[in-house]
Amino acid sequence: MKFAPICMLMLFVIFQPTMAQDKPITISGKVVENAGHQALEYSTVKLLDTQTDQLISGTTTAADGSFSLETKAADFYLEVGFIGFIKLKITDFDVVNRRVELGVIALSEDTETLDEVVVQGEKSQTVFKLDKRVFNVGSDLSSTGASALEVLNNVPSVAVNIEGQIRLRGSTGVQILINGKPSVLTSEGGNALGTLTADMIESIEVITNPSAKYEASGTSGIINIILKKEEKRGLNGSVTLNTGVPNNHSLGFSLNNRTEKFNLFSQIGIGHRTFPQDFKTINRNLENDTTVNSVGDSEKNEKFINVILGTDYHINAQNVLSLTGSFAYEFETEYSNSLFSEYDAANSLTSQWSRNEVTEATNPKYQYELQYKKSFKRHEDQMLLFSALGSFFGKDQSSEFENMPVIGNESLSERQQTVNNFYQGEYTFKLDYTHPFSDKITLEGGAQYVINDVSNDYAISEWEDIRWVEIPELSNLFDYNQKVLGIYGTGAYEGDKFGVKLGLRVENTDLETVLQDTDESNQLLFTNLFPSTHLSYKVLDNFSLQGGYSRRISRPRLWDLNPFYNIRNNYNISTGNPELLPEYTDSYEVNGIFDQGPVSLNAAVYYRYTTDVVEDVTTFEDNISITRPENIGTNKATGIEVNAKYDPADWWSLNGDFNYNYFKREGDFEGTSFDFNADQWSARMTSKFGLPADFDVEITGNYQSGYLTFQREMSGYVFADLGVRKKIMKGKTIVNLSIRDVFASRIFESETRQSSFYLYDYRLRGRFITLGVSYGFGKGEAMEFSGQKRF
Incomplete structure (x- = not known):
């Protein structure tokens, strides 16, 4: 962190002359x-x-x-x-x-x-607050028709890869919340976040150094997705229609009615989306110089319906009772065609065969929440909040694979089947109390209890003669049960110049995994302390310094624990590890925030120390690679991040983000040291223009550098998004055009170089074009992009 004091010194020198004023x-x-x-x-x-x-x-x-x-x-x-x-x-x-x-x-x-419903302004795309950054989805023109995962990929500091893995400041271990609470919709099972569309999202909060008030999960920080809820008085509503290439068709309807006592709100959406993909793999045995290559394409189709209903009952000025329910159902079909080629040491083709896949799945999801909020006449910030939330996510999936010989060995002809019956139930009970003793001193306290109950019945079978025969060593019933009880307290002092917030959270975790068929079990029971400290100092009217420390935990993810074998490619198999331990991270951060008229700047220096780091480890035998997660070593990451906004004119705004971090890995695996140093960086620039005739244009360029992991080297990529918006009918109707990955350049490549084998993986999703139209009625304004209400 040698450059940290240099950065702070430069900021001090720049602004020091004006500090002597009254x-x-x-x-x-x-x-x-x-x-x-x-x-x-x-x-x-x-x-x-x-x-x-x-x-x-x-x-x-x-x-x-x-x-x-x-x-x-x-x-x-x-x-x-x-x-x-x-x-x-x-x-x-x-x-x-x-x-x-x-x-x-x-x-x-x-x-x-x-x-007249004339839109005269909009929220800033990114708003900086004391402990978080708020990204307002309605300002992102390229999000038309996008899923929550695609929206996240446009958020500063966040990157989402082609498999839906979310990284914050280049690191995994991110805790995803919805409306401040855990949800099965944020789980990794079946891309559940994909059923949340941009029209349902109001904003996304990025919290890189959370206080003790938040659940301690997520070593990299927290991403909180805030769903929209209209509260304008009277009857308000909107209708949205999206269509795109490849298939991205959806129809959405939202309606709310606010009276003195009740606020009734609803959202209904149906849609059909297609995600094509081109891929290529290389498996090379360096001991005998044999190689197996594959090249192919796949197409995943999703048809879904979403329904959200809710009501707020204002009992009186100090008491509000809310009840919300949501239901989603998704139908999935996926087709994949691969051509495999096997070469000998002389690079001569010895055999070739095709592998075709047909996958079908249904994914029901529902969630319900009861919330009670009590405010007090004594002080406007005094509050008691209780919520009880229950949710369910299911997946009934079957896949069939067939190998057909093209050249060579007829024995390559085979049929395989995988069956995966999955369900996840999650229940969260949360109590928070805020007590301001004065305008400067505030105490908070509360508790949270989360129950996570998961079962996954999976089987892999082969076709023999006239029937499917299950392979016992590749089939099992996996049960996952986790209970986490957290209790926290924080105290804050916020003066005219100086502020401090101290907190402590205690969490008890009871985690058990069981493989029923083989009677294998693994149980973890542990209690942890998670302190947090936040400091702030206002140097000038427009320049402030902030500092923070927090300790975080990343518990093993369900799909990292689940030993189910993914056999989509028989030569590149992935599986889970039921014996994984949690990661722990100590996180430090210093921020400088400057705001002067058309310019705002946020610069941060951060340091993270993580133990028991989870990495994917690949072993290789008979040209077959098997990858599973393992706890290996420690990681020390030091980085700098800069977010800037500049408005050169009333009709033109620029937003830029830059993140760089240098990391040092230390540890060993199976007696072999893998100590190494590396770095990675990313940059994003968005330019937004307000043109005559109520046209808005937005152009975004993104770059993600390559980076190293324990065994792999990930390649960098660059891509651009484009959005165009037109307001008509006095702003009641909004027409949007978005093109994501304009040049189809978002390519994911990885190489694994080891002494005995070499692996290569290539994937490309391609360009997505979507046209959207939205119409708003009642007292609310029209949506700034399809499906997004301005309020």
Whole structure:
């Protein structure tokens, strides 16, 4: 971390000359709607010069409608606004002890604007907060018709590979939450996140150094997906239609009705998507120089339906009861055709055969949640929140494989079958209490209990004469049961300049895996402490420093534990390891946040130390590679990340992200040391243009460098996305065109070089083009992209 103090010194030198000015004036308040006094999150608050009307400073309100900003200007006024509401100009202030307390600021609905449904602005694409970054999906034009996994791939610091594996700052071990809670929809079984579409998502929060309030899972941090829930008064709704190439067709409908006591909301969506893929593999035995190659293509088709229904019952001003239920059903079919070729030491073709696959699966998913929220008259931030959540995910899948000789040995003709009956039930009970002793001191406490119950009955069979014959050593019933009890407490002090938040979380984990047919069991029972520390210091009105530390755990993932054999390619087999241990990470981070008019900049230096790192380990015999995860060694990663936003003009904005980390691996496997040093980096640049006639254009370029793992070398890739949006009918209707991977250049390649074997893997998904249309009615604005409501 030699460059960390250098970075901080440079930031200090740049801004030091202005630090000697007088103590600033702090202005604070809370923005609500006049009719129901509901908080208006993301309201814009501008501080303007009285003489010139030029912008001095600005901010957006938090989730509870609160805001705070500072100024050293002597002559100013405030302008507060929100889409669909009349702007409020505040010119009279009472300055007491260098503070201006504005209290509650109520905005009235602009009925003329609402009747015309004219969209006059939108949220910033990325909003920086004390402990997280919020990515607003509605600002991403290229997300038209996309799944949650594809949306995640556009989020700063996040990368998703072709298999759906999510990495944060280049590392796996990410905890995925939905609305702040664990969910089976975020599990790895059957790409469950794919059934969440962009039209259902309001925002995505990236938390790289979570406090003790959050569940300790995820060594790299937390990604929290916030689903949208309309709360505007009256009847509001929207209809969305998407169509694309390859198949990406969906129809969505959302409706809500808000009265004084009730808010009823719903979403319904149906769709059909196709994911084609080209692939190529090489298996080379370096001891006898024989090689088996394969080349082919596959096509995965998904047909799905999503239904979400919910209601909020406002018992009174301090008590709200919410009930939400969702159901999804997915039909999958997948076809794969591969041509295998075998070569001898002289590189002469000795045999060739085709392998064809037909897979069918049904995936039912449902979830229900009861939540009770109590606020207190004593203080607006005092709150008690209880929730009980249950969910189920099932998968009934069967695959048939057939080998047909082309050249050579007739014995290559064979038929195989895999059957996989999977279910996962998850139940979460959560209690949180927040108690502000003053505007500066706050204590939080709570508990969470999560029960995860999984069963996977799998079998691999071969066709013999007239029937399928099960292979006992490749078939079993795998049970996975995990219970995690967590209790936490945090204390925070937030002054005008300095803030500190300390926390401690205790988690007890009871994990058991059982292979029923062979009577093999493995049980882990352990208790861990997870401390966290966060510091903040406001150097100037527009420049702040933040620092944080947290300890995290990454428990073995279900599919890492499940010993089911994937035989899609008989020469490249993958399986799980029921004896895996959890990873532990100590994470340190320092941030500098600068915001000045059209420019905002966030720079972070971080360090992570991880023990019992889980890596995929490949063994090789008879030209067949078998890959399974193992705990091997430690990892020390040091990195720097920069996020920047610049608005050169009212009609043009630029967003850029850069992440670099250098890591040092230490350890051994089966008596062989594998110590090595390596690095990786990624960059993303988004340029958005507002054109005449209500056209918006967005161009995004992405680059992911290559990187090393224990045995593999992953190649880098570059790709670009394009989005175009047009507003018509006074903004009631939005038309979108998105092209993801414009040049079909997002290619995934890996090479494994060992003393006795060489492996190569190549995969390409290709270009996706989607056209979307959305229509909004009622008091709400039209969606900024298909399926996304602006509110």
